Amino acid sequence: xxxxxxxxxxxxxxxxxxxxxxxxxxxxxxxxxxxxxxxxxxxxxxxxxxxxxxxxxxxxxxxxxxxxxxxxxxxxxxxxxxxxxxxxxxxxxxxxxxxxxxxxxxxxxxxxxxxxxxxxxxxxxxxxxxxxxxxxxxxxxxxxxxxxxxxxxxxxxxxxxxxxxxxxxxxxxxxxxxxxxxxxxxxxxxxxxxxxxxxxxxxxxxxxxxxxxxx
Amino acid sequence: xxxxxxxxxxxxxxxxxxxxxxxxxxxxxxxxxxxxxxxxxxxxxxxxxxxxxxxxxxxxxxxxxxxxxxxxxxxxxxxxxxxxxxxxxxxxxxxxxxxxxxxxxxxxxxxxxxxxxxxxxxxxxxxxxxxxxxxxxxxxxxxxxxxxxxxxxxxxxxxxxxxxxxxxxxxxxxxxxxxxxxxxxxxxxxxxxxxxxxxxxxxxxxxxxxxxxxxxxxxxxxxxxxxxxxxxxxxxxxxxxxxxxxxxxxxxxxxxxxxxxxxxxxxxxxxxxxxxxxxxxxxxxxxxxxxxxxxxxxxxxxxxxxxxxxxxxxxxxxxxxxxxxxxxxxxxxxxxxxxxxxxxxxxxxxxxxxxxxxxxxxxxxxxxxxxxxxxxxxxxxxxxxxxxxxxxxxxxxxxx
Numbered sequence: 001x002x003x004x005x006x007x008x009x010x011x012x013x014x015x016x017x018x019x020x021x022x023x024x025x026x027x028x029x030x031x032x033x034x035x036x037x038x039x040x041x042x043x044x045x046x047x048x049x050x051x052x053x054x055x056x057x058x059x060x061x062x063x064x065x066x067x068x069x070x071x072x073x074x075x076x077x078x079x080x081x082x083x084x085x086x087x088x089x090x091x092x093x094x095x096x097x098x099x100x101x102x103x104x105x106x107x108x109x110x111x112x113x114x115x116x117x118x119x120x121x122x123x124x125x126x127x128x129x130x131x132x133x134x135x136x137x138x139x140x141x142x143x144x145x146x147x148x149x150x151x152x153x154x155x156x157x158x159x160x161x162x163x164x165x166x167x168x169x170x171x172x173x174x175x176x177x178x179x180x181x182x183x184x185x186x187x188x189x190x191x192x193x194x195x196x197x198x199x200x201x202x203x204x205x206x207x208x209x210x211x212x213x214x215x
Numbered sequence: 216x217x218x219x220x221x222x223x224x225x226x227x228x229x230x231x232x233x234x235x236x237x238x239x240x241x242x243x244x245x246x247x248x249x250x251x252x253x254x255x256x257x258x259x260x261x262x263x264x265x266x267x268x269x270x271x272x273x274x275x276x277x278x279x280x281x282x283x284x285x286x287x288x289x290x291x292x293x294x295x296x297x298x299x300x301x302x303x304x305x306x307x308x309x310x311x312x313x314x315x316x317x318x319x320x321x322x323x324x325x326x327x328x329x330x331x332x333x334x335x336x337x338x339x340x341x342x343x344x345x346x347x348x349x350x351x352x353x354x355x356x357x358x359x360x361x362x363x364x365x366x367x368x369x370x371x372x373x374x375x376x377x378x379x380x381x382x383x384x385x386x387x388x389x390x391x392x393x394x395x396x397x398x399x400x401x402x403x404x405x406x407x408x409x410x411x412x413x414x415x416x417x418x419x420x421x422x423x424x425x426x427x428x429x430x431x432x433x434x435x436x437x438x439x440x441x442x443x444x445x446x447x448x449x450x451x452x453x454x455x456x457x458x459x460x461x462x463x464x465x466x467x468x469x470x471x472x473x474x475x476x477x478x479x480x481x482x483x484x485x486x487x488x489x490x491x492x493x494x495x496x497x498x499x500x501x502x503x504x505x506x507x508x509x510x511x512x513x514x515x516x517x518x519x520x521x522x523x524x525x526x527x528x529x530x531x532x533x534x535x536x537x538x539x540x541x542x543x544x545x546x547x548x549x550x551x552x553x554x555x556x557x558x559x560x561x562x563x564x565x566x567x568x569x570x571x572x573x574x575x576x577x578x579x580x581x582x583x584x585x586x587x588x589x590x591x592x593x594x595x596x597x598x599x600x601x602x603x604x605x606x607x608x609x610x611x612x613x614x615x
Contacts, residue, residue: 009440015447022451059432060495084439085482087492089500108478111446111471113454137507140515 001124004044005030006037006051006063007082012107016050019110023117032056034066041070041077048124052107053083053090064090071102078124082107088137091130092211099204099211103129103164119164128164128207135159138211147210149191157184162207233379237344239296240336240385246292247333250285250325254278258326275311279318283308285325286397299390302398305407317403324396332392336385343381347374417526420591424489424529431488439481446474483508487536489529497522498531498555505532506553509539514552523562523614530592531555531564534585534610538566541581546570546606557614564610572604582608 003020005027007013017027029040033055041049049070053063067079071094080103081094091104103123109131110116119129139159150158153174160170167185171178185203192209194202227233257278264271283304293299304321306312313319350371354364399407449471456467486504493501499517506513522528535553542548548570556563576582576598589596593613600606 009436009444011444012440012447015444019447019451022455054435054491059436060491084435084443085486085490085492085504087496087500088503089492089496106482107443108446108475108482110443111450111475111478113447113450133504133507137503140503140506140513 001025001048001121002028002044002046003048003050004028004037004040004046006032006034006040006049006055006066008032008052008055012052016110019113019116020050020120023120025117025120034062037063037066038069041074046077048078048080048120050080050082050120053081061090064094068093071097075101077101078126079103080105080120080123080129082110086131086134086137088134091134091138095128095130095208095211099128099207100126104134105129105131106133122164128162130163132159132163135162138162147192150188154184154188154191157181158188158206158210161185161203162210228375228379230379233382235296236379236382236386237340239292240340240382240389242292242296243329243389244333244337246288247325247329250281251330253281254322254326257281272311275313276309278322279306279311280308282306282318282321282325285329286321289325289329289393289397293390293393297386297390301390301393304397305399305403315403317399320396324393328392328396332385332389336389340378340382340385343374343378347371347376347378351375416591420526424526427489427529428494431485431491434481434485434488439478439485442474442478442481446471446478449474487540489532493528493532494525498528501528501532502535502553502555505536505539509543509551511543511548512550513539514550516553517555519555519557519562521557521614523557523612527562527592527612527614530588530594531562531610531612533588534564534596534608535566537581537585538608541574542566542568542570542606544581545574546604548604548606560614562612562614564612565607566610567605567607569605571602572600572606573602574598574600574606574608 003025005013005016005020007016007030010032013030013032017030020027028044028046031037031040034051037049037051040046049067051063051067053061055063063083064081067081070077071079075098078101079094081090082105083090084107086104086106094102094104101123103119105116105119109119123129139155147155147158156174157170160173165173167178167181171181174181185206188206189202192206194205194209257274261271261274261278264274286301286304290301290303293301304317306315306318306321311318348371350367351374353367353371449467453464453467453471456463459467486508490501490504492504498519502515502517506515523531535555539551539553542551546568548568551566551568554563554565556565574582576586582596582598586596589610589612595611597609598606599609
């Protein structure tokens with residue numbers, strides 16, 4: 001896997017290069033701002049971009065805007081956005097078009113090495129990694145939509161789906177059987193009016209519906 | 216005025232006080248006449264030009280500048296001859312502040328009062344001295360009958376003896392009137408002070424906000440990156456060194472967990488200062504992050520069509536942040552709701568929890584600091600918290 005990394009803190013940038021390197025992931029370019037990031041992607045055609053949100057020159061959300069540009073231009077490029085704070089507003093922007101090949105995690109998560117690397121692989125492999133904190137923020141919103149029809153348990157399952165977990169992961173986290181998870185997921189699809197289609201597609205739609213409820 | 220009431224000896228005709236008072240009264244006349252004419256001229260001109268808004272305004276502006284100059288000249292006269300100060304104008308010199316009473320009082324003073332006092336004062340004082348001197352010395356230059364001499368000379372001497380007192384009376388009247396007509400009234404002074412305080416308070420509030428943003432930025436660029444990096448390195452070490460002795464593994468694990476906890480605590484603290492997203496995307500986007508880290512279910516609804524000023528948004532954010540902290544610390548609540556609504560020029564925050572109630576604005580409570588911060592932008596804070604709950608805190612902020 002070939003990665004372009006954008007992070008303005010030298011300390012963290014070098015640490016991340018080492019961390020990814022230790023897992024056999026090749027960092028083809030490590031840059032310090034959003035413009036360099038866009039150039040490096042053009043030059044190296046990586047499989048995955050890992051970027052910080054807040055970078056020079058304005059130190060606001062340039063990393064996120066670069067990620068949105070990249071996602072618009074290259075649907076096959078996986079993008080993992082790291083941030084000191086996660087904001088549901090940014091998450092909904094990032095996942096507005098599709099929920100595949102995208103991740104949005106707190107920077108803190110890099111400390112849990114194996115979980116972080118798992119998220120990297122999941123995103124690069126076409127999946128989703130959404131920080132639990134973002135999901136918590138989304139749930140805070142008073143929503144008057146189809147989500148109100150879900151039971152608390154189904155909300156739990158949907159939340160883990162949004163974080164990007166597979167059925168096995170959801171079953172382990174909630175300490176229930178995989179068949180119970182499948183049953184909950186089917187209920188969610190029904191309640192969210194997602195007709196029988198390909199299973200993966202419906203998962204994505206359910207997560208999108210969940211994200212939309214945050215707005 | 217007490218300074219004018221000089222000892223008797225100084226009111227003798229040859230005392231310096233008598234001559235200074237006389238000079239003051241006499242100089243008052245030439246000093247008062249040009250302003251009288253110039254003000255009259257400009258008032259008439261302004262009225263005549265009133266159909267050309269711009270020119271008329273220029274004339275009035277010129278008049279306002281003139282009023283400052285005349286007052287300064289009068290002030291110099293009082294200072295030079297009497298050592299007394301009269302108040303200087305507090306209205307602006309670069310425009311005609313027609314709404315302010317002080318402007319009109321000053322105008323009337325220079326247009327009518329000062330000329331009248333000038334004419335009358337100079338005439339009376341001059342007449343006293345000149346008449347007194349002429350009569351007292353009539354014997355020398357006009358041989359008259361003995362009877363006339365007997366009457367004229369004493370009258371002249373009496374007049375000369377009275378002249379310093381007459382000058383003194385004129386000066387006192389002049390000073391008395393000038394002090395009442397010129398300068399700001401007490402209510403003008405207070406109004407002015409309130410204006411100044413409002414501006415300086417807004418500056419202090421803005422400076423505090425800027426400082427909070429700077430601290431947030433410094434921590435973000437420095438300590439936070441360093442801590443995350445430390446936690447990551449410890450995480451890597453922990454993953455890598457699985458075959459080291461048990462105590463080393465334990466130490467590594469503890470250090471790793473501590474570092475992660477420190478990262479989280481610092482993040483919560485710094486985000487509460489002034490989140491970057493508040494400036495970029497407003498309250499709606501910033502508050503969910505705040506509500507999500509509270510360890511109890513929170514419902515948030517924000518209906519703010521038009522963003523408020525940055526200082527107001529910062530206060531609103533602070534209010535929600537502090538109130539949630541209070542709820543977690545003291546309320547023993549099971550859930551909380553936050554409502555933010557903008558209606559017209561007011562931003563309304565309503566935060567409710569189902570805790571034990573009894574929250575008061577007393578000393579030592581976090582609510583006091585909250586109320587102060589709200590007051591700093593002319594907002595109001597109301598607490599409804601009966602014992603047993605629920606507690607509702609309502610804050611209204613002017614959006615300005």
